[in-house]
Amino acid sequence: MTTLTGSFRRRFLGRSTETTRPQRESTRPVAAPKDETVPVDIAPNDPLLAYLQSASGAVDVETLELDSPALADLKAAGVKLAVPLVSQGELIGVLNLGPRRSEQDYSTDDRKLLDNLAAQAAPALRVGQLVRQQQAEAATRQRFQQELEVAKLIQQNFLPKQLPELAGWQLAAYYRPAREVGGDFYDVIPLSDGRVGLVIGDVTDKGVPAALVMAATRSVLRASVQRLVDPGVVLERVNEHLCPDMPEKMFVTCLYGVLDPGSGRFWFANAGHDLPYVKTADGSIELRARGMPLGLMPGMRYEEKEMVLAPGDSLLLHSDGVVEAHDPEGGMFGFPRLKDAVARYPGGGELIDRVLTELHEHTGPDSEQEDDITMVTLARSPSAAHPTNGVATTHQLVEFEVPSAEGNERLALERVSSIVTPLGLDEARLKRLETAVGEATMNAMEHGNGYHVDKPVKVRVLTESDLVRIQISDLGGGAPEREAEQPDIEAKLAGLQRPRGWGLFLIKNMVDESNETSDGAQHTLELVMHLVDPADDQSEGDHDHQ
Amino acid sequence: MTTSDVTTGVRRRDGAAVIDLVGDVNARAEGSLDEAWEEAVRGQPDAVVLNFETAGYINSTGIALIVGLLAKARARSIPIRAYGLTPHYREIFEITRLADFLAINPDEDSAVRGAEENDS
Numbered sequence: 331m332t333t334l335t336g337s338f339r340r341r342f343l344g345r346s347t348e349t350t351r352p353q354r355e356s357t358r359p360v361a362a363p364k365d366e367t368v369p370v371d372i373a374p375n376d377p378l379l380a381y382l383q384s385a386s387g388a389v390d391v392e393t394l395e396l397d398s399p400a401l402a403d404l405k406a407a408g409v410k411l412a413v414p415l416v417s418q419g420e421l422i423g424v425l426n427l428g429p430r431r432s433e434q435d436y437s438t439d440d441r442k443l444l445d446n447l448a449a450q451a452a453p454a455l456r457v458g459q460l461v462r463q464q465q466a467e468a469a470t471r472q473r474f475q476q477e478l479e480v481a482k483l484i485q486q487n488f489l490p491k492q493l494p495e496l497a498g499w500q501l502a503a504y505y506r507p508a509r510e511v512g513g514d515f516y517d518v519i520p521l522s523d524g525r526v527g528l529v530i531g532d533v534t535d536k537g538v539p540a541a542l543v544m545a546a547t548r549s550v551l552r553a554s555v556q557r558l559v560d561p562g563v564v565l566e567r568v569n570e571h572l573c574p575d576m577p578e579k580m581f582v583t584c585l586y587g588v589l590d591p592g593s594g595r596f597w598f599a600n601a602g603h604d605l606p607y608v609k610t611a612d613g614s615i616e617l618r619a620r621g622m623p624l625g626l627m628p629g630m631r632y633e634e635k636e637m638v639l640a641p642g643d644s645l646l647l648h649s650d651g652v653v654e655a656h657d658p659e660g661g662m663f664g665f666p667r668l669k670d671a672v673a674r675y676p677g678g679g680e681l682i683d684r685v686l687t688e689l690h691e692h693t694g695p696d697s698e699q700e701d702d703i704t705m706v707t708l709a710r711s712p713s714a715a716h717p718t719n720g721v722a723t724t725h726q727l728v729e730f731e732v733p734s735a736e737g738n739e740r741l742a743l744e745r746v747s748s749i750v751t752p753l754g755l756d757e758a759r760l761k762r763l764e765t766a767v768g769e770a771t772m773n774a775m776e777h778g779n780g781y782h783v784d785k786p787v788k789v790r791v792l793t794e795s796d797l798v799r800i801q802i803s804d805l806g807g808g809a810p811e812r813e814a815e816q817p818d819i820e821a822k823l824a825g826l827q828r829p830r831g832w833g834l835f836l837i838k839n840m841v842d843e844s845n846e847t848s849d850g851a852q853h854t855l856e857l858v859m860h861l862v863d864p865a866d867d868q869s870e871g872d873h874d875h876q
Numbered sequence: 877m878t879t880s881d882v883t884t885g886v887r888r889r890d891g892a893a894v895i896d897l898v899g900d901v902n903a904r905a906e907g908s909l910d911e912a913w914e915e916a917v918r919g920q921p922d923a924v925v926l927n928f929e930t931a932g933y934i935n936s937t938g939i940a941l942i943v944g945l946l947a948k949a950r951a952r953s954i955p956i957r958a959y960g961l962t963p964h965y966r967e968i969f970e971i972t973r974l975a976d977f978l979a980i981n982p983d984e985d986s987a988v989r990g991a992e993e994n995d996s
Contacts, residue, residue, distance in 0.1 A: 736903060740933060761964035769936055819973045822943050823950060829943040832936035832972060839971050 370407055370426070372400040382414040383421040387445040388436070389414070411436055413448045417456035425451075477538050481511040484541035488548050490518050494526060496591045500678035500709040504686070507702050513540030513582070514649045514702035515548055519555055524591060527555045530603060530647040530706055531584035539577060547572060547582050547624065561586045561599035562621070562632035569601070569624045576625035583623045585647060589639075593727045594710055595749065596645065597636040604653065604665075607672040608637065609644045610752055614673035617645075636745065637752050638727050638793075644677020644709035651701035652685065655693050663692050677709030725793050731786035734775035734804075742771040742789050742802070749791050750798055754861055763800070763859045766840040769833040770802040770855045778804025778853050796861050797842075803854040881905065882931070884912035891922040892957075892988045897931040901938030909941050917952060924949060925987045926978075929960030939972055946977050955979070959987040 372379055378398040382389065389412045391404050404412065404426065413425035425448060430436060436444075485507065493501045503516055513533025521527050529551060533540040550571045554564045564586055572582065585606060587598030598606075602623035605616040621632035639645060648668065655663045668685065675684040682705050689703075727749050732738045743764045750763065771787055779785035790801040817835050821827040837844055843858035882905035885896040893916035899905075916924050926942075928934075949956045959981040961969065969975045981987035 739935065740900075758964065758967075761962075762967075765935075765964070765968070768933070772935065772937075817972070819943065819977065823947050823977065825947070829940040829947070830937065832939045835972070836936055836939075836968065 370400060370403045370409070372424075376400045378404075379421065382412065382424060383416070385414050387414075388412070388441045388448075411441075411444070413444045415448050415452040415455055417452040420456075422452060422456050422459060478509075478511060481536075481538045481541040482507060484538070484545055485511060485513075485515065488515060488545050490516070493518050494520055496526065496589075498711045499589075499591055500711070501707070502679035502682055503704075503706045504682045505702070505704045506699065508536075508651070508699045510536050511541065512536050512651070512702035513544045514651065514704040515544045516647070516704055516706050517548060517551070518706070519552060521555060521588065526589045526591065528587045528589060528647065528706060528708065529584065530649065530704060531582055532603065532649050532702075532704075533582050534580050535577075539580065543572075543576070543580055543582060543625075546575075547584065551584070551586065555586070559588075560634060561588055561597055562634040565599050565601050565621060565624065565632040566630065569622075569630050570628055572625040573628045581623040581625045589708065593725050594639040594641075594643070595636060595727050596639050596708075597634065597728075599632040599634045601630075601632060604648060604650055606648070607646045607669050608639065608752075609646075609672050609677055610640065611642065611754065614669050616669070636728065636748050638749055639708070639710045640752055641710050642712035643752070644672070644681060644707060646672050646677075646681060646685075647706040647708075649702060649704040651699070651703035652689060652705065655689055655700060655703075656697075657692050658694050658697070663689060667692075678707050681705075681707050681709070727791040727793055729788065729790045731788050732771065732775075733783045734779040734781050734785050734787060735783050736775075736781065738775065738787075739768040739771040742787070743768040746789065746791055746800055750859075753793065753798060755798070755859065756863075759859060759863060762840040763798075763857070766837045766844070766857050766859075767800055767802070769837050769840075770800075770857060773833050773837075774802050774804035774806075774853070774855070778806030780806075798859050798861065800857040800859075801854050802857070803852050805852060807848040807851040807853045882908050884908045886912050886915045888921070889925075889984075890988050892925050893917070893921040893923075894925045894927055894984065894988070896927045896929075899930075900932045901934040901941065903937040905938060906941055909945065913945055913948060917948075917954060920952070921954065923955045923957055923988075923990060925984070926956065926958040927960050927984065928958060928962075928965065931960070931965075934965055934968070939968070939974065942974060942978070946974070950977075955990070957981055957987040957990065959983055 376398050377396050378400045381394070381396060381398075391401065391409045391412050394401060407426075408428050409426045410429050411427040413427070414421055415423035415425065425444065427436075427444070430440075489505055490503070493503060501518065503518070505514065505516065507514070513535060515529070515531050515533075517527070517529040519527035519529065529548075531544070531547060533543045533547070535543075547568060550568045551564065554567045558564045558567060565584065568584070582601070583603040584601045585598060585603040587596050589596050598617065598619060599621055600617075600619040601621045605618055607614045608617060617635065617637065619633045619635040622630045646668075653663050653665050653668055657663075667688070671685050671688060672681065675681050685705065728745075730745060732741045746767045747760060747764050751760065755763065767789075771789070774787040775781055779787065785805050788803040790799075790803075792799040792801070815827065815831055817831050818827060822829050837855070837857065841857045841859050842864060845856045845858070847854045847856070882897055882899040882901055884898070887894040887896065895912045895916050897905075901909075913924070924945075926945075946956060956977075957979040958969075960983075961980060966975075966980060969978070969980060979987070979990070
């Protein structure tokens with residue numbers, strides 16, 4: 331006869347915990363056993379709830395007049411009497427009673443009995459509800475904690491267990507997850523020919539989803555770097571793999587670079603990750619390369635840049651957990667401060683320690699870490715800066731090819747420029763070298779390779795202690811001497827010479843020395859540029875003699 | 877790579893025609909430069925001023941194109957002036973002796989006025 335419906339109970343619990351859901355759930359007809367009313371849902375905004383809350387005892391449903399869908403449902407279900415169950419002023423349930431079996435109306439004694447029953451049952455019901463609520467919350471907390479543990483486990487399993495030893499280099503890494511694990515990761519991957527791949531990345535989102543995406547990214551990246559050479563192409567490949575299965579609103583920022591420990595060349599591409607800093611003799615600089623984060627859209631291209639880490643230079647890869655750490659007033663640690671730290675402190679593990687100390691001072695002792703913090707540092711030993719015996723040794727910094735196509739001289743000159751810049755050429759001499767490289771590459775593409783795309787121009791950049799050599803080779807070794815005619819502008823203006831023919835003239839005037847060699851198949855033009863203008867050296871020497 | 881084909885615009889100012897060069901001055905600039913030249917010399921201006929402030933990379937083919945403009949200017953007795961060159965390209969204009977036939981000015985005002993640095 332008495333029905334406290336399951337759906338009502340659920341609805342009522344829902345009212346206390348899900349008050350933001352205004353939609354009334356539809357009444358669910360349930361096959362009711364004999365003598366039991368069907369379950370009735372009461373929406374949180376139904377006026378019947380307010381009425382029952384304030385009622386002093388059992389309510390006669392049949393005679394009650396309210397603009398209430400729930401009341402109509404109760405009447406339709408044959409409910410005669412509704413007894414509110416109130417505990418500590420809160421309506422926590424209702425006893426719905428159908429007609430008496432005797433078909434007589436409920437008497438005053440019946441109502442008193444029911445009111446007494448409700449007064450006893452309500453607190454017991456409330457206790458039951460609270461116990462169930464606490465059990466649910468505890469289960470949620472436990473599940474959340476388990477998820478955090480799983481996320482940490484995934485992440486830690488995919489971080490390097492130890493870093494490779496590189497002669498002449500100090501490699502160090504630091505990773506500390508936030509309480510709610512983020513998606514930071516880093517990797518150091520030994521490659522062929524002694525090269526080393528460096529990775530740092532950050533997956534948006536936190537917890538298990540971020541950890542799984544991080545694991546997938548790392549796996550695809552590891553597989554790609556063994557087959558592909560160019561960092562930009564590696565990121566393109568990883569992006570293509572990630573895009574189809576990337577969860578909505580998630581993406582990965584990632585920087586991938588390749589270090590040649592012998593030459594110090596660091597060649598990299600960046601998929602939207604925070605820019606690394608390099609400490610050079612002139613202070614710290616940002617390494618910029620453009621590219622969209624991974625997993626956002628297919629078909630992305632990633633710009634490649636490179637530089638040479640000279641002896642004494644150090645590189646810092648970092649995640650946004652460093653620069654976005656807040657002080658108690660809400661101020662961020664910020665990029666300028668990190669850049670300044672890179673300039674001021676030694677590299678390697680010491681740099682990490684110093685940055686962490688500054689970070690701790692910034693956030694204060696009682697702050698909770700907001701996001702994962704990851705740093706990877708690479709420092710080149712300064713001792714290599716002093717060659718022994720006074721014998722000039724030549725180091726090849728890079729060798730690359732450009733297809734012979736109009737305009738590609740820009741590729742060559744920009745790449746050479748990025749490699750040579752850290753060696754300390756002044757701005758004017760660097761511009762001259764760029765022009766010479768551009769002209770030499772144009773000559774090689776046009777006169778040596780006839781602008782055949784499948785005949786590339788090879789460019790080598792070599793250093794000695796005080797100079798840089800750029801060797802530009804084409805496949806026109808058997809061709810006659812090029813641009814033998816000395817350009818004369820007056821002859822050109824008079825129509826006695828063609829307007830073109832400035833290339834070799836410019837090359838010879840832009841660099842300190844240029845040498846042509848040919849082996850019958852390959853033609854090479856070598857450009858030599860001293861790091862310090864020989865004229866300046868000479869004048870200083872003259873001055874010393876006076 | 878950051879190549880950008882040149883685009884040109886022609887303005888008239890105080891009897892001079894100013895050609896604004898935007899982008900790289902290389903082989904691909906030939907058509908655009910020729911068109912700008914034809915428009916600039918329409919009506920026989922007092923001078924043609926080349927604005928290099930927004931120009932990018934200039935290679936030897938670009939130098940040759942400027943030599944070509946100088947030859948055309950000579951034939952029509954129209955002086956050419958230039959401004960906005962970086963120190964590097966100014967050096968190249970001097971090495972190639974372009975600067976002997978084309979006045980290099982520090983800014984547009986002096987280029988339009990014809991206040992050549994060499995004369996001052």
